[in-house]
Amino acid sequence: MRGLWKFVEEKCKKAKTKQRVFLILNTGIWSLAAFLLGMIISLGLKPFGTEVLWNALLTAGYAGFFPGFTGGCIFLMRNTTGHDWEKNGVQL
Numbered sequence: 001m002r003g004l005w006k007f008v009e010e011k012c013k014k015a016k017t018k019q020r021v022f023l024i025l026n027t028g029i030w031s032l033a034a035f036l037l038g039m040i041i042s043l044g045l046k047p048f049g050t051e052v053l054w055n056a057l058l059t060a061g062y063a064g065f066f067p068g069f070t071g072g073c074i075f076l077m078r079n080t081t082g083h084d085w086e087k088n089g090v091q092l
Contacts, residue, residue: 030068
C-alpha cells in the first residue's frame, strides 16, 4: 500500500484528490487480483461453469471491500495527519 500511496502522491496535487484516488485504486487492485486468482483456482478445481464465475466475483467483492477499501481507510488514518483532514473540511 505504501508504494501505491507514494505513486498517488506524485501524480495528484490536492490532498482530497489523493485520498480518493488512493482508495479507488486500492479497492480496484485488490478486487482485480482476487478475481483473477479466483478464476485460476476455480478453473483448476472445476472445469467451466457458472459457478466458476460466481465464485470469482464473490471473492473479488469481499477482497475489494475488506482488505481493499477498509484496509485503505485504515492506512490513510494512520499515515495522514489531522492537518490533511482539516484541509478537506473534515472536523476532528
